[in-house]
Amino acid sequence: EIVMTQSPATLSVSPGERATLSCRASQSVSSNLAWYQQKPGQAPRLLIYGASTRATGIPARFSGSGSGTEFTLTISSLQSEDFAVYYCQQYNNWWTFGQGTKLEIK
Amino acid sequence: EVQLVQSGAEVKKPGESLRISCKGSGYSFTSYWISWVRQMPGKGLEWMGRIDPSDSYTNYSPSFQGHVTISADKSISTAYLQWSSLKASDTAMYYCARLSPGDWFDPWGQGTLVTVSS
Numbered sequence: 194e195i196v197m198t199q200s201p202a203t204l205s206v207s208p209g210e211r212a213t214l215s216c217r218a219s220q221s222v223s224s225n226l227a228w229y230q231q232k233p234g235q236a237p238r239l240l241i242y243g244a245s246t247r248a249t250g251i252p253a254r255f256s257g258s259g260s261g262t263e264f265t266l267t268i269s270s271l272q273s274e275d276f277a278v279y280y281c282q283q284y285n286n287w288w289t290f291g292q293g294t295k296l297e298i299k
Numbered sequence: 300e301v302q303l304v305q306s307g308a309e310v311k312k313p314g315e316s317l318r319i320s321c322k323g324s325g326y327s328f329t330s331y332w333i334s335w336v337r338q339m340p341g342k343g344l345e346w347m348g349r350i351d352p353s354d355s356y357t358n359y360s361p362s363f364q365g366h367v368t369i370s371a372d373k374s375i376s377t378a379y380l381q382w383s384s385l386k387a388s389d390t391a392m393y394y395c396a397r398l399s400p401g402d403w404f405d406p407w408g409q410g411t412l413v414t415v416s417s
Contacts, residue, residue: 227403229344236394237344239405248405280344284402287360288334288346 195219195283199291205299208271214294216264216281225285228257228266231293232277240279241266268296301325303333303395303408310414311385318381319411321395328376329353332398335369335380338410339391349398350378385415 196219206212216226224244229237239248241257244264254269268275276298281291306320321333334349348359352371359369371378378395393411396404 225402229404236407236410237396237404238407239403242399242401242403242405282344282403287358288402288404290344290346292343 195222195286195289197281197283197289197291199279199281199294201294202292203295203297205297206271207299208273210271210299212268212271212275212296214266214268214279214296216259216266216291218262218264218283221261222283222285224260225283226257226259226264227282227284228255229280229282230275230277231280237280271296273298301397301406303397303406305393305395305408305411308412308414310416312417313384313386313415315385315415316381316383317385317413318379319393319413321378321380321408323352323376323378323397326397329373331400333371333378334396334398334404335367335378336394336396336404336407337363337391338394344394347380347393352376352378385413387415387417389413390415 198217200215226244228241231237245257256267258265278293278295280293302324304322329352332349335347337345347363348369350357350369352373357369368381395408
């Protein structure tokens with residue numbers, strides 16, 4: 194099983210600032226990496242697939258990068274609605290998720 | 300609009316059986332696999348298994364193989380997740396999600412909360 198490790202567990206950022214979230218795979222997943230956002234009481238929502246392609250309707254302030262084992266989700270200028278938990282997921286070999294990064298208001 | 304609508308919250312006792320559902324609409328239900336994902340209270344996401352609604356072929360995560368059964372009825376565009384004997388440790392939110400051709404999950408159902416308590 195491919196283990197996905199996200200860091201940090203919690204990230205405190207002020208609105209308007211940039212947030213950078215990391216995700217590491219225990220072995221190469223190529224670019225088969227997705228990012229999801231989950232707000233309290235809601236289902237996860239797809240943000241990024243193919244490591245760097247924004248899903249339909251996702252604002253341009255969200256960007257993804259990386260390949261192989263190291264990936265990054267960047268939110269360029271945080272809006273109030275962006276404070277949530279973010280999960281990475283590999284789909285190169287079945288499916289596994291990271292443990293999540295909680296993005297909170299500083 | 301592509302949508303997955305799940306059945307409502309359930310409260311069950313240990314040892315009871317349960318089947319929850321996920322109804323797809325707005326697309327050809329038999330053209331996309333459906334996956335099930337568990338989220339235990341305050342925890343992360345775990346892939347449980349998937350089904351091809353066109354022929355009901357399934358794959359399970361080793362962690363869930365033998366503990367749950369995934370099925371589908373393509374005539375009513377509905378996938379199911381069922382337990383024959385619930386345990387307290389099955390208490391969780393369960394999500395269904397459509398597998399894209401590229402294998403990411405989109406969209407997700409709204410979730411079904413299952414509570415197992417004596």
